[in-house]
Amino acid sequence: MPAPLLELSDLQKYFPVKTGSLLRRKVGWVKAVDGVDLAIFPGETLGLIGESGCGKTTTSKLILLQEAPTAGTIRFDGEDVSRLQGPDLMRYRREVQVVFQDPYSSLSPRMRIGDIIAEPLEIHTDLSREALAERVAEVLELVGLQPDLARLFPHEFSGGQRQRIAIARALATNTRLIVLDEAVSALDMSIRAQIMNQLEELQQTLGVSYLFIGHDLATVAHISDRIAVMYLGQIVELADSLELCARPLHPYTQALFTAALPAHPDERHERLAITGEVPSALNPPSGCRFHPRCPHAMPRCAVEAPVRKEAAPQHTVACHLY
């Protein structure tokens, strides 16, 4: 197996909760990310799935160095990212890029498309003006847009085209990892398929890795090679995408599959076994965090937190059932 491109080990991010206006007393911690281990390999798509508030976005922010981890390390190419400085840090920022959910707010309405795409290049390279324009035209063509559109402003594009522009910007700097944070969730169905196909095509030609964050199981499963399922700050299950679809092991993953909408009216619907909502990360349940909602909960689950271990080849799950 090749060396991982990005490796998170025991990553934690706790946010303090304070009350009062004058004496800001700390009353607790929101454990947004609590002991996440993940590896992303070159040329791979890792899907990260979970409901709102489970820590998907905090994980992506930690990877993008927008937040500093409370504990744990992020390694990129084997190097500890928190120790990077100067040119090495710039290299990391250049090689790890992001595409956000809403292309209406992620592109500045006052900048021309060409300038938006050229901005990271201006920061990270010392290309001449002509070379910049050439590179902009090149990446626009990569994402299936006409190079002469570089003169236009974002408002002149539709949602799908804007998302292509955001992807072009992320690709401009010879990127090796793109964090796609719900990058196709806001798009219409037909456009979503276009963008997903485009992303797959780009990965094949450029060998870029993706961290694909989403909440729609079918979408994430379709694009990902492997999928990590997150619940209340922890990875509860990690497996190959097709393996996970065929044999979801963790009760939470199983619930996600039951809740997933059918692709055909003839598909059998099972009734959802879990009830209630995701508890607050401020006071996560003891033991296994899923136990208050779990249909298979045992006395042991409330006391002892399960460790993620291999239940089948390349398939790890954190549950006392296995």
Add this chain to the structure above:
Amino acid sequence: MAELLRVSGLQTHYTSFGGSRVIKAVDGVSFTLREGETIGLVGESGCGKTTTCLSVVGLLPSAARIVGGNIEFDGEELTTKRPREMRHIRGRRIAMILQDPMASLNPLFSIYLQVAEPAFYHQRVRGRSLRQRVRDLLQAVRIPSPEVRMREYPHQMSGGMRQRVVGAIAMAGGPKLIIADEPTTNLDVTIQAQYLEVLKDIQRESGVALIFVTHNLGIVAKMCDRMAVMYAGKIVEQGTVRDLFRSARHPYTQALLGSMPKLGSKEPLFAIPGQPPNLARLPSGCAFHPRCRHAMPRCVEEEPADRLVGVEWKARCWLTDQKPAKEAYAGATA
């Protein structure tokens, strides 16, 4: 079962610049809905789904006007009703559930007052029986400990809970028809599944008919009996959900189904080229022809009419001409 709603040839246009510019948001939409039935109105953003629904409930924005067609609900014509008369129908006989529950609930009133309001005004329920009614409604949408929850305010509830309260309000007047406009878009998947099950249970118990507006074909597959696919202000295909999922006749329906990722399959998705058209500058002939795989010269010149291709199955496409109607009919019943 008896017919509840018949929309025929509905045209709702938006006008601007003193009428010099006309956007045909809904352009000749016809469908029917029987009592207790669920129809899914599917399409991409800007195809006229929401405008169709707002026309039915009479809540169109001031720039929009119904310029043609009829809406017959429970034997009454709605297009000629005055606002005052519509107010007696809305909330009592037709209710609506909108996408964002935080926007449809008033943050300043308790859950009790908001759920009680339709029963208070429309059915003149008062006092203890009103309280009992609210408790029953909250119980029907499976809100735990309704006695406590009805004293709370919207901000104290989670998104899924709020949307259930909206469902309870919709049921409060005892409607025959609920129009749900993308009711689960903002909800998480497990919460969405719970909510859809609540809606199904309510429907089973009360026999209310549902119009489900959505862009998610999975919801249609799960919830609906029939579906109508809209494109550029027109219904391009409608029929039972089974027929359409099995063998859609219109290329747009086929393409939408092909663009849907399926669990456990890595087959490449079918991406429809191009984008949904701008309603102000519609292509000639069939509005879908620039994106259609099967476009023929005829599609550019002439617009296809609605044609029967099976039992309760209509499509607007020239391709349906190529198969004799009889064969299509046999395919539909097989």
